[in-house]
Amino acid sequence: DERAAGQERLDKLHELDELRPGAYDNAIIYKRRPDAFMIRT
Template sequence: MDLLNAGEHRFLQLNELDELRLGAYDNSMLYKERTKVWRDKRLCRKEFKVGNKVLLFLSKFKIKQPKLTSRWIGPYVIKHVYLSGYVELLKKDGGSFIVNGHRLKLYHEEEAMEGVTFEELSFDLEE
């Protein structure tokens, strides 16, 4: 047994192990960066404008919600949008309050179909 050769061989093995560890660390950092870019591209940005109608999420029903009740209340009208993401909403009685923009979603009103009868609606199921 040559102790110098054995020590040199062990030193090379430890260096190779360190290189593998550093390579794995670099690969994990690349993976995190790529997944962050992928996720950020698919993230839906909410852009509210003054005068839009929105629905407000009731966070008190987040854990257990009573049956047949909605988690959304409103619609409210936006009075002011802050740069920090907060939104000031108008109440029906004329007052206002500030909420986080993450708790809001746009309210889409149904278009009224006045004067349209069932016979006028055509369903082309044969095509």
């Protein structure tokens, strides 16, 4: 049971590691977006 719980924690950590690069890319895109709107006005 302890071994299964440890494996489940590791699986969740691996999922988070897979999501992190996408979140970073999305933050960069979001940060650039307002700049594009400011140039127009």
